[in-house]
């Protein structure tokens with residue numbers, strides 16, 4: 001296993017990563033990368049074991065529903081790079097049990113890769129979302145054939161791929177990029193049916209980063225994002241050679257969507273786990289700022305907080321149901337239930353904006369305009385900030401100020417905007433979750449119940465619900 005220090009040293013491997021128009025050769029000298037890199041390093045130290053053959057227990061596949069349940073809580077609290085590594089490895093294990101008529105050589109490569117990744121203790125970014133060009137046109141009919149990542153050359157030792165994967169969380173701070181088709185491929189689109197693991201420092205890989213990491217020096221104004229930022233990467237594969245032992249799907253259009261569906265499941269479980277915690281955090285902020293404003297007893301404020309609490313509770317219920325109803329692969333690995341995972345993720349994403357609206361409505365305009373802690377400390381302004389930023393006398397003005405900063409940082413500034421969009425789009429957007437929910441929902445039972453209510457005979461003569 002790697003220590004945090006070894007992880008930080010491993011980033012100096014010649015990877016081509018860019019930020020705001022510049023190439024970043026030393027990630028640790030750039031605050032927007034150093035802060036998350038050190039957070040990942042702390043995660044390495046937290047799980048490090050010097051025992052020969054030791055593996056991070058968090059990336060081992062759950063062998064029971066109880067283990068899956070326990071893991072969800074722990075994974076929800078770890079850094080994003082470890083989180084996406086877990087999801088990547090679980091995706092490969094889940095997919096290998098679902099591939100129909102798969103090439104046994106490719107299956108063996110996947111199993112060997114999972115073992116090797118665990119042994120080397122690497123971090124793996126999930127690369128599924130293609131550039132996609134005109135969304136109404138399939139990959140094989142795009143004006144630019146590179147709109148979806150594709151294979152451009154095949155030889156005995158490996159393959160060469162070209163294209164781009166967009167919005168890839170933590171790409172610049174991981175070691176490998178797990179590349180897979182973003183959707184089902186049709187006959188004739190075999191070159192787009194490619195799943196493989198690419199080392200981040202492979203020649204031809206370039207990562208253009210964006211981040212909501214705070215730009216100001218005084219991080220007290222950004223109490224959350226200054227600790228939790230993580231860059232997203234626009235990852236270009238400019239004719240990248242991938243050794244054959246890292247190629248897990250090549251040309252099999254029939255199985256192309258299996259990886260996307262497997263990743264979507266783990267990605268959405270990760271999304272719900274984060275949303276459950278986030279929903280409770282929003283309830284807490286609404287309650288605390290209502291108390292600080294002296295309004296905690298007012299009925300319309302209480303009703304909004306009640307609605308937020310009900311939302312948080314139902315989200316938690318969806319997550320628990322997804323974990324309790326876990327299914328198992330032929331190899332005995334447990335994964336969450338598709339229906340509950342997708343329905344809960346949909347609900348969490350669809351209602352997030354409304355919950356944030358309640359919080360802003362309760363908190364007031366100082367969410368955006370509260371002076372900084374430095375203004376409080378400035379002798380020329382501090383006593384006025386303290387005097388006029390006071391709400392309820394039971395709450396210190398500085399505490400009220402800090403609550404406003406936390407609410408703005410979490411919901412109304414760069415990090416808040418990131419969350420607003422990410423909650424919707426991560427795991428494929430609302431539409432994707434609706435599709436999977438529809439596929440797994442028991443519509444026959446619903447129909448039968450409706451027929452019974454209406455006194456209609458079942459035309460197919462099926463049993464009663």
Ligand SMILES: Cc1cc2nc3c(=O)[nH]c(=O)nc-3n(C[C@H](O)[C@H](O)[C@H](O)COP(=O)(O)OP(=O)(O)OC[C@H]3O[C@@H](n4cnc5c(N)ncnc54)[C@H](O)[C@@H]3O)c2cc1C
Nearest residue numbers: 126127128129135167168169421422425426427428429431
């Ligand atoms: C902060 C952030 C982090 C992310 N991290 C990752 C990551 O680590 N790895 C990764 O692979 N992806 C990641 N994503 C990408 C995410 O999965 C996508 O944003 C999402 O799948 C939507 O794709 P898109 O952004 O290309 O939007 P589009 O595909 O353009 O979708 C926009 C809208 O159009 C609809 N639409 C698109 N095509 C069609 C069609 N043919 N028919 C009908 N409707 C259509 C969609 O349903 C959606 O409503 C991340 C996204 C964000 C915002």
